[in-house]
Amino acid sequence: MYQSQNALLKEIDRVRELMVASALETGYTSAETVRRSQELDTLIYEYQSLCRETELQRQKTKILFRQMILLTKKQYILSHA
Template sequence: MYQSTKELLDEIQKKREKMIDSAKMSGFTSDDTVRYSQELDKLIYEYQCSFQGDNRKTPEIRTNYKQMILIWPKQLVKV
């Protein structure tokens, strides 16, 4: 579906930004926010599957995951 890992990561970032914007405007449980979240989950799953069975790329996956977590705005994360 995607030409490269970079394109997939770019799409993940765009979808994450849409989800965050929707959550800010409409709330975490709005239909749009939930839809963006589900679409983001699918993209992340696709990204993870692209590395399945390739142990050499495991550190890259960890680094990218950590970067994704750090991008999430602090005000939206309430524990």
């Protein structure tokens, strides 16, 4: 699995170009074109999964940051009461 969204996007572009070239050379339903298409589907699925994972991490970070701010405010209020 790819660690970087940019690296994965580059690979998606590369495989897409290979698929298009194959389709033009051997036809849209040739075994090679279908194989490239399936490979592209897999890469796109990986990209979508990576994007979801990244978004979940962002949401968790936001929640933790908000909790930290609230805790800091509470401690400040309690220490100055």
